[in-house]
Every structure is written in structure tokens, then in C-alpha cells.
Amino acid sequence: MANSSGKKKKGAVLVVGAGVAGMQASLDLASSGYLVHLVDKSPTIGGIMSQLDKTFPTNDCAMCIISPKLVEVGRHLNINILPNTEVEGLEGEAGNFQVALKSHPRYIDLKACTACGQCRQVCPVTAVNEFNQALDLREATYMRYPQAIPRGFTIDRNVCIGCGLCEKVCLAEAVHYDDTAKEFSLDVGAVILAPGNEIFDPSKFDTYNYLNLPNVVTSLEFERILSASGPYRGHLMRPYDREEPAKIAWLQCVGSRNINACDNSYCSAVCCMYAIKEAVIAKEHAHGNLDTAIFYMDMRTYGKEFEQYYNRAKEHGVRFIRSRIHSIEPEGECDLRLTYADEQGQQKSEVFDMVVLSVGFEVGKETVELGKRLNIDLNRHKFAVTDGFKPVETSRPGVYVCGTLQGPKDIPQSVMEASGAAAGTSALLSESRWTETRSLQLPPQRDVSKEPPRIGVFVCNCGINIGGIVDVPAVREYARTLPYVVHVEDNLFTCSQDTQVRMGQVIKEKGINRMVVAACTPLTHEPLFRETLLDIGLNKYLFEMANIRNQDSWVHMKDRQKATDKAKDLVRMSVARAALLQQLEEQKIQIQQSGLVIGGGIAGMNAALNLAQQGFSAILVEKGTELGGLARCVTHTIDGMEVQPYVDSLIAEVKAHPGIKVLTESEVTSFKGYKGNFTTKVRVGSSLEEETFEHGVVIVATGAKEYRPKEFLYGEHDGVMTQMDLDEVLRQRGAGNGNDPAKWNRAIMIQCVGSRNEENPNCSRICCQSAVKHALELKKLNPAMDIVILYRDMRMYGLLEDYYTEARRQGIIFSRFDLDDLPKVESNGAGLKVTFHDHVLQRHIQMPADAVVLSAATLAANTDQLATQLKVPRNAYGFFIEAHAKLRPVDFSSEGIYLCGTAHSPKLISESITQSLAAASRAGSFLAGKTLSVGGAVAHVDKSHCAACLVCVMSCPYGVPKINDENVSEINPALCQGCGVCVSECPAKAIQLSHFEDDQITVEVHALLEGAV
Amino acid sequence: MIIAEPKPIDEIIDSLKDFNRILVAGCDGCVTVCEAGGMKEVEVVASALRIYFKQAGRAVTVDEISLTRQCDRPYTAQLADKIDQYDAVLSLACGVGVQFLAEDYKNKPIFPGVNTCFMGGTEEKGLWTERCQGCGKCILANTGGICPIARCSKRMLNGPCGGSSDGRCEVNKDIACGWHLIYERLKELGQLDRFETPTDPKDWNTSRDGGPRKVIKEVSRL
């Protein structure tokens, strides 16, 4: 389908912003068959996440989990990273945009730079290190952080004195002082905006005394302080005296929720969780018993299993003080006195060693300008305007948005949105899939299995990085003496383009069949050298690297002789291993070009529809008689969007799409196979007929249900209802039926019914907004009505805060209760009376009420059978568990299976739609590959020695080995992750891990220790 | 299967320290499955022995092999062409294998490398428990499929004794009371009536107490 101008859509996409959202969108799209131009104004990708220490709620090290993504983005053939670049303008329409771009000079040519770091070593300038939040210094020639992608240096010309030293030492001739800005344009089919937010600057306010008190830090500064790679190398210290603090306070809502006159009015959605995390991690870092206190208004731990994280923090002794701070005053030389009023209005004060300001998000000025240039609408908070039912689409067709530009949010939500935006894009441009992508054209591979090893050794000088310390010629000559070595040489930069070409020629000429490169780390360079082999028709596994830079010259600079000796040892080890390397075949398996979607609610329908729009076929299996799910019980959203017309049109669209097969009253009866090739039997309709489907992916969207309360006279008194019941009452009123809420004098709502208690420690996320939504609606119906909301913490996260503010403005009363002093609901004949404790008056109050509305928990649907069939995990409360809470929020750890909607955890309709698009994107990017390469460095079983003992079956963390019909273990290469655990457990030594076989490992050790005894 | 556990390496060294040419022979049967004497253990024990001999300043050969089963002569015979090169064999098979080798190679010292423990099954990875003592006259039909001989610490046939509590044996809280299990199972099966009939003294003649046993299946004999 071409667009209105008749032109075929472009198969390329512009992604603006290379933080975690931009990277995820790029990866999804590039794997889906689109060429991605990933633009970031900074010299590196990674965004704010790269600056974080640990991430909630898993406490994973942020760099540990983001760095594989950085590498993946950096290596992807179809991601064109454009660092130091900004978007100047956007012309055209969805499908055919022309983007004007401007690249700022970097002064170092990324094509030539090998990231050897010589330039930085000689740079005489010191400048503030923004990456460490100005807590330490860097050179003018710098790399933002060691794992940075693209791997190359930058010169900060704002501070550079132009001394020319770096230019002199750079043997790769990458330094260009005369580099200039370049303007250029690109044709793309769609744009995804993921520029992220800025951190609120607390220096605007006197209250926090941030500029004058060195021990008052922002939360991002504190992240760097905690980080092992940060300014203090992970030692918990405060900036003023570098002493370990014994007492730290966190102040919440700095820059959010209108605490001060010119703060932002919204909630920044992430600060409660990160403050708890920082407190917990700080306690872990501390040598003594660190006292931590968090001063907050509402503790908004609304995400999946966040509440349990909060509870654990309380158990760890983190103090939570519900209060606002009046002031921070210096105490003694550098301590800090906080003055605050507690909940009863009592004035209190306490001295801390250090104060962390939990600063919020805001859209940066440059981003606002960008929005204007791209002609997209921004709301009053400067966030991009989106429609609740199209949460990733901006006001301009063909321009999508994800991450914090759409609204404040945490990493998993950003990642979901990124995939969601990719799904939208992929559906828009599906006709042009694979039209602009690059692919490698490789010659057929030469079979070397019968040949004796002929090893070529290439020793890299890495400029002077290696050659300056290690006697490279001596290492080269030493290599010549080793067994099977037929060629040696050394290079200035083995990785440079010209060397690669020459290496290929030498390998051909000399009949070399194993290559050893003694240079830097395989982490960054192995893919490059493997490509060199592939280019000349050799199997990529016939390559071995000796890391004589990072493991030698860089770390043994002071002793050249020993460094040279070690280089020889490392080369000897690699040559010995190379001689035993074997070529490994990777087989291609066809991927079934269809997906099975389980659950026909909003999430399942959106997932199926997007898959179909992407050009894949979808089978939508719904247990009930009709599509629609839980959304059928919601009249409108808090922002006034009518839900039923939306659901009706969605159903119509799903049913009408030729690519979707809808099966109602249906259930999965059996499931087998593996990613790309699943076989599922579905019992269809009321008959007992089973239909069999072959499909490549599965999306689980089985939904949730509202808790039916056992408390507060629910089910005993007509005036007691859940929020969902109230929705029905309001709808019936519209139809002129039943109990008319307009006649109520007073309605009292009780929050957290069935949530956040012993039975169900989770927060149900959506009930606070349901209560506020209905309260506002009741108020509209009868402005004289008294409405009281009894709550524990009002969790009106993100932009929902506006509705909370509005509700208070309209006189809706909010009164807090504690879990150990629940409100009491009693029947008073026809009426009801509610007793609750008022914290301000400090006494119990009794009020009559016409209606008591219970904000009942959202509970997982019953999926016992399905979870067993699919072998996917669920948590103790029945919600499915994603592969990784932070970075893989819609994937299951079993590949090819995805999840979305409330089956994952309670969420709003817009969030469910986002997640369903995300699941469709993940599924689509897998299907788009059409084939799957399996094999390579995976485990394989020697049938003749297998004792069928089940040790591998028991020890595999992924459940891959199976005892087959021949009664021996079988390891499916498509599923094996290659960790080697089973290999090292097998009591019969019947399993080996290709490329890491026992002899390939021990021969290295043997070579290292040659002659030791 | 037969469950065994590796002997401590110092005990093995003690038995082999005077030899110069040693073959470590594993068994691919039960002891592989219970991770006591398969090829993996052969490699571990042989490597440990070589380290020991090296540090002791000795020039000792320690070779490695694993046989399909050491309790069948055609497999033990596979050592025939190799055995002369060794002064001693360390067998990692169960006691049966050790004895088969000893019978087959009369002039070679054969040492056990594992402690043969019992007949049992795999409870979980790395945990094996006893189920049968080979009494030669199975009574499981009467005891709900749970053997009191193997699973009651006092081998009672009319249990439980008065010492168990919470379903655990008086000897050790880690041991389930066998009779408690039997009771639960009989209850489940609706056969509690069996519980009140005293079981007569058992004929132990078919067990170890009758001397070394043999099983003859006439139809199978050639």
C-alpha cells in the first residue's frame, strides 16, 4: 500500500535518542527488517541508565545489564548510529519523510579511532566529568565511560587548549582539529522520538540549599557515588570530607508534585522506588549500620512487585517518614539539620550526615524545541500528546514516541513503549520490510575438517598501546616457533580496514585454516575478525584471540620484560587452543510466519491486530464467548475516553482482518515445539473438536479479574460495591435504571481492598485512579455530594497526579488510614455508616454514607493449566514472570513466547495497549528473520556414552535436555544457551560444549604451564 | 539402582601408594548415574592421584578407562589386553564390579574406589535415598508399597514404634518414619484394616541371613 502521494513507503526509520528506549526501538526494528538511523546528540549511546548504579526491583547492576544491549546496538548491521547529531527538521508524511540532520564535530574520526586511549593518556586538560555528575574530573579528550558505544574518543573543544599532543600520539591518524559540523538529510518512512528527559535542577530552590551544602546531593549524583565505576569507586562517601556517612536522608518529590511554587505539578513516577533502592544499596555498601530515612508524601510503589520491595526495605530498617521538609540547614562543619512537620503537624528536626534529593524528570528545553521543529503537539507539562488508545503515536502521523517524552516513567515501561513504538512503525512500513537493510554476501565455506592445522598468528601493536610496552617483534618471532604455525606478522592496527583486507589475502595464499590474533579483547573485536574469516570462506569458529592489551600491556606497564613474557604465554595458549578448534555448522530452521495469541481482551486483540498489520498471520484464542475481556466493564478512562466504542471498533477490525483467525469459546489443549516452530492444539467452540496450529510465536494475554471482597459488608448490603460495580451503576443510570447515584448525599471509597495486605502484598496500581475517576464523575453528577476517599497512599503516578489535584480542588476529601486500623463499615438499616481514624484530628470519626465503594484488587486470572502447558513461570500471586523485570518486560525466558496486559501485572488500558504492541513487536522482530540459525557453540551428546542418568536434565537452568525415544539425552541446539553447565555435570562425560570442549580448555592450561613441572 | 559414594581420596591414595602403574576403571552403569564412578569420576580420581604422585616425587602412571558394566564378564574381559601393563586397578564400580574384576584377574590387586551403599533412587540432583534391602521375599503388597524393612530404622513389621513424632523417625529428624508413610498410604488406599492384623515373624532365609544368594531362572538358562 502506497501513501497518498503514491510513493512506496521507505523501509528506513529514524530513531531520535539512544537511551534505553531508543536502543530497544532500534533493535526491534533493525531485526524486523528496517534500516534504523539512531541519532543522539551525545557522543555515546546509553542515556541515563548507563549512569545508574543498581536498578530496582531486581537490584541488578545497571551497567551489567545495559552493556550487552549497547554492544548489540553497536554491532547490528542495520543500525546506523549517528552520535553528536541533532534533528533540524522533518518534511513529508508518514511513509515518506525527509529528515534534516546536523552532526556536530567530534574531532576524532570514528572510522579510524581504535579506542586505544593514547590520546586521553597524553591530554593535559582537566574538565568536569558530567558522566559522574561533576563529582570528579576527566580529560578534554575522553570517552564517556569505558563500555561506551560507539567505541571511540571525543574531544571536548569547549575545554581543549589545542596543544596538539593527542594528534601527535594518534598513530591511527584519527584526530582532526579542523573537524566541522555537517548537515545532511535522510529519507525515512517513520520517526520514533525517544529523546528522554532531563533531571530537575534543585538549585532553583532555597529550601534545599543544594548549591551551598556539598553534602546535599541529587539522586543521580548518589547513583554515581554508589557505582563501582563512579568517582569514589563504589565506596560510600559524602562529597565534603570523603567520610563514610552514618546517617542519610532522602527527600522525595524534589521538583515534582508542586511542592514549591514552580515545581512541576506531575509525579515523576520513579523516585519513590529509586530512593528505596538507593537506601537499601547504601546500607549494603556501608561498613557500619547505616541509618537511612526517606521523607515522603505518598509512597508510590505501584509497579510489579514493588510493594514487596518496599516491605523488604522496611524490614532492612529503612525508615519512612511521611512528612514535608521545611528546610535543610548546615549543622556543625558539614552535617545537615532537617526541619519538618510530622503528620500530626508537630514540628521536628533531625541531623543527618548527608541528604539525597530525589529529583524528578522534566522535558528539557532542547527537547521542547525539537518538538516544535518536528511539529508535534506537547501538553502543558511539555510531554508529547498521545491518545490513550494509541499511546505511542504523536499528533503527527508517522511520528511515534516512547520513553519519558511521553510522560514520566521507569525503565521497563520505557522499554515496553519503545517496542510498542517499533510495533506501530513496523505495521506502518511492513510493505517495505527488508528493502533498505544491508546483509552480508558470503562465499561458501571451505571444509577444513580433514586438513591438519595451519595457523596464522597476527600480533597487533595497537598503535603504541601494545607495542609501547610489549616487545611485539619478539612475540611475533616466538609465535613462529609454535606447533602448526605457518605464518606470523605484526601490524600497527590489526583491526584497521586495510589490514583486514591484507590478512584475507595472506590466509588464502598460505592455506591458513586457523587464525590467531594477539591484540585486544574479543568482547569488542571478535565479531570483526570472525567476519574477516567469513569473507574469505572460512568458518568463524576457526578463530582465537590472545588479549595482550587489556590483559597485558595495559595492566603491566611497569615491567616490559614480564609483559613480553606474558604476551608469549598468552599467544602460546591461543595457538594451542587454535589447533584444536573445529568448524561448527549452524543450521537454518524455517520460522513459521504466524503467532498464537491467547486471550481476546484489549491486550490480546491489539497484539493480534498489530501482528497481522505487520504481515504475519495471527490466531486469537479466547476462552469466553465474546472478545473484549475486562475492558467491557469500564465505561471511560480517567481522561474521558469512551472505552466501549473503542472496544467495538477494535473487535470489528480484528474480525475483519484477513490475517487473523478468531477462535472464541476455545482453549489450548496441548502445546509442544520450540521457538519458531510450535504446534498447538486448540479445542474450538463448544464442540470437542480440536484444531491444530503450527506457529512461530506465542503471546500470552490472559488478563486479570477484580477481587470480590469478603470484607466491609460486600455482598451483604446493596450500598457496598466495588469500583467496577459503581461503573455499572453509573452506566445503568445513563440507561435510566436502578440506584441513582445522583441522589446520594455521601459516598465513601475505601482503597487497597484486597491489596497491600498479608494475603496479597502487591499494590494493584490502578485502583487509586479508578477512585479519583469515579469521585470526579459523581461530583459532576451531584456537586453537593460529599465524597471521602479513605486511602493508604494515593498512587496517582505520573501525569495522573493532575486528576488527584483536581479532585482535591473540587473538595473531595482524602483521609489516610493504616493497615492496623482499617475503616469499619456497618449497616444502619437501609443506610451505612463508616468509622475511620482521622490522622489530623487524631481521633475516630463516624459518618453515614449512601454508598461505600471498595477499590478492590486486581487479581491474576486462573492460568494454572496454561502455565503448565507452556512451561512458563508465574509468581506466587499468579501473574506471569517476564524474562527480566527491567529490560525484557514482555519476553518470557523461553524464547518465542511473550506476554502482555494484565496477565503480567495490573495496569491501565493505555499501558496494556502499549505492552501488547510491545509483545507484537518482539514477536514480529523474531518472525521477520524467517529463519533461525541454530547450533554453533552449543552442547551435544555422545549417544554411545549417555547413561540416560538425567543429570543434564536436572542441571540445565533452561530445561533443554530431554531423554528421547532412543533413551538417550538429546539437546535441542535451537534451545541450548551454551552455558556448559550440563557438560561439566555429566557423570559419563557424554556431553561436550562445542568450541569449549574439555580438550580445548585443558590444552590452554597445558600450554600455559608447559615445562612448569 | 545401586547407590555408591566416592571414597575419600586420601583413603584411595593409602591403598595405592606402593604401586607404580595404576588403572582407574569406572563403570557406565549405576555408579555413573549416582555420580560416584562414571567416566567423570575416573578423570577426577586419576588426576588427583597423578597430582599426589607428582608431589610425592614419584613417576607413576595413572591411566583411565570406563567399562560398560563391571558386573558382566564380556565387559570385564575388555581389560584383558591391557591389564598386564598395570600393577593395580582402582575400580570405581560397586562392590560387585570390584569382585568381578578380582575374580577375572586373579594376580592383580583390585581396589575399591567407592563405598557401595544401598539400593535406592534419585530423590533430587545429588541426593539418593534407600528403598530396598533385597530381602528376597517382597512384602510391599501388604504395606501400601512402602517397605518397612528398608525404611523403618528398626525394621519393624508391626510399626510404628512409639518414638516417632510429626512423621519423623526417632533416630533422626531427616528420616521420614516409614510406618507413618505406610499408615498414610493405607489410609489413602482405604486399606487401614490391614493395619490391625499382626504380621508374623518374617522368614529371613531369602535375605542376606541365608548366606550368599543366587537367583536361577530356569527358562533363561542356556
Added chain:
Amino acid sequence: MRLSYPTNVKIVKLPCSGRVDVVHLLKAFEDGADGVYVAGCLEGDCHYQVGNLRAKKRVAYVKDILDKIGIGGERVAMYNLSAGQGPRFAEIAREMSEKIKQLGPTPLRKSGGSAKGVKLTPGTTKEEAA
């Protein structure tokens, strides 16, 4: 980060510490290593879920063997660290080297012993295997 550590530390790369086999560790000592340590991911952070926990148990097993055969279990160790902890890596390398220096060279080195062995299969003779 380029933090120096002793040159006597050499790394054998594996996909996961879960691939480390008891036999690999023993063979290193057999070949004359003075010390061996396994560097795995932080506990709970294993990229392959449980590999580092398996490695920990195997290291403990090897320790016990080394103690019993006169080499000393302190010559083998397990460390956990993340990819972001460069300084910790250097610290561990120094710590382990220091420990080994105090213990002195492996007793195998000065003993003059020369134990050796090959793996046979039931079908092959020793000459063929060698």
C-alpha cells in the same frame, strides 16, 4: 580501567563459570599451576542463571581434594564480580597472587615427580590412545 595487577595471572576464557569442571581445575594443578581461581558473575547475577553457583560448589569440592592430597585447598578459590568491577578484578588478582606467594610454589615443582596417564576406551590399546 587500567589498574595493574601481577603478571603471573593468566586468564582462560569460558562462556560461563558453570562450564568450569572439577577436572579442569585438577588438570591445572597436575600441569603445575601454583594456584587457580574461578571468576564468576555476582551471585544472583549469573547470565546463565546458576552457573556461578555450580562453580562455587565445584571449587569447594576441589579444595577438599587438594587438602587431602597434600597440595592445600587454599590454592584454589572462587571469586564473584561483575563486568563493571575493574578495580575489584585487579584487587582479586593481587590478593590471590599474594596468597600464592606466601604458600610458595606448588609442591609438584620441586618434587621431580612425573606421574602421567592416558584415557583408554575399551576398544583401544594404550599405544593407540597415546
Added chain:
Amino acid sequence: MSTTPLYSKLQKILAAGHFGVTSECGPPRSCDPKGVEEKARMIGDYVDAINVTDNQTAVVRQCSLASCIRIKQMGYDPVLQMVTRDRNRIALQSDLLGAGSFGINNILCLTGDHQSFGDHPNAANVFDLDSTQLVQTVKKMRDEGKLLSGFELKECPQMFIGAAENPFADPFEIRVSRLAKKVAAGAQFIQTQCIYNIPKFKQWMQGVVDRGLDEKVYIMAGMTPMKGVGMAKYMKNRVPGMDVPDDLIKRLSGVPKEKQAEEGIKICIEQIQELKEVKGVKGFHIMAIEWEEKVPEIVQQAGLYPRPKVD
């Protein structure tokens, strides 16, 4: 149960409808002949029969049979305790024949504590028979005049056959069935495990009465006075199958240390008084562990003295 012949003094007293009273003495861990004699003399006139333990808790002691002979020769009535842990059916029957030859006519058939609790945890155990089968064996020898092998005896041991029962062990619901099984095997009297939890014991007795077992077997309630709160806690936590309620520990801890022993005796007496009223309780077996000197006091104060005379 009165239709069977009356073999021993204890059996006669019980058959006459009196509360029977027994106590026990543990033989010394040496060849010293005096230990058993002194203990027997101390309690002999206050009880109807004296149990002699058989290597109790698997600790080696003077043999039960020899001590029984000694007691018999002193003119008291012994109850020969026999465990199946250490001897097979040959040895057990042999000892029974020996006991019979000395006119010993009470036996208590036990399986015995596991040897892992005793002083020879490395010993092999035997367990050729269990307690129930030992009951069967004695009955067969006595009533059929045959050994287990079927060999006919010219003179049979004339034994009043007893067995032990623990009303408190798990699972509680099978404890009555267990008793029924022992009765079916031939047990004529039962000496129970030490009773501290009276309500639970009553519950068990109710079950026994409901099944009519109290008409088939004499139940003698086992009583052991507490020497102090330390012993109570030890019994509760360490002794297998023991049920010591917290109330009792509380009561003992409520009195000064030096008065606790006195309180223990008082409790024991109160409990005997209470149990006398329980249907089916036909006597008391007072196990004053290494505290035999207190037995006369308990018997007297519990109103069980003087002991009735039978011929």
C-alpha cells in the same frame, strides 16, 4: 480376660479388681550385685512387681534376666523386660526358657530404642522380631507349647504377657489401633509411656474404651515424677515420643528451684488421683528414674498403700 489362667501375682491383683502398681529398676553398668538388690528392697513392699529394664536407651547394663532372677530370689515378683534389638529369635526364646525355669512369670515385650542413642552406636542391630512378634512368640510358647519353629516344649514358660504403648506418639489416630494389634497378638497388660498430658491421655482412653479394649487388656498408666523444670524441658524436647504440656513446665518454674522436686512429686500424685477416676485405667507403672527412693512416698500418698495380698 479373667478366663485365662493366672500366672503371676501382678495378674492376680489386677484380676481381683485392684489397682495394680509396678515400678522399675535399671540394673547397674557393672557386675555389682548390690545395685539391683538395694533398689528392689527400697520399693519391693510398695509395688506388686518390679520391671527390670533391658539395656535401656541402648546402653550396656547388667543383663535383665540375671537381675530378674536376683529379684525373684529376694522374694519379689519381677517383670522381665526384653527388647528385640539385640537378640534374634533363637536367643530370645532361649532366654524365655531360662526365665521360665526360674519361675519368672511377667514379661514386657519391647522393640527397644535404636542403638544410635546408646553407648555403642556402631553396633549392628538385630530386629529379627519386633515387639508385637515377641508377644506372639511368648504366647505361642506358653499357649501352644511350641517354639516358633514348631518344636514342642515339654515345659512351657508361664508368662503374664505385657507390652508397652505410647498414647502420645504420632499419628495419634492410630494409637488405639496399635493397641488393638498388640492385644490381638496376645498382650494381656500394657504399661504406657509417661503421662503428663492428661487430657490427651483421656482422649486415648476414651478410644480404648469405645473399642472395648479395656475389657481385654489391663492398662497401667505410666507415671514419672519430674525432678525439676530442667528435666521437664529435657523430656519435652529431647525424649522421643514424649508429650509434656507447657502448663506443667510453667507450674514447675513457678516454684523455687529447691522446691521443684517436691512439686514434681506433688504433681505426680495429683495425676495418679485423677487417673484413678478414668475408666479403663487398671493400675500404675511408676518409673522414678534414678529416684527409686521416692516410690514409697508416691504410692502411699496416692492412696495405693498398703498393697493388697493375694495368694
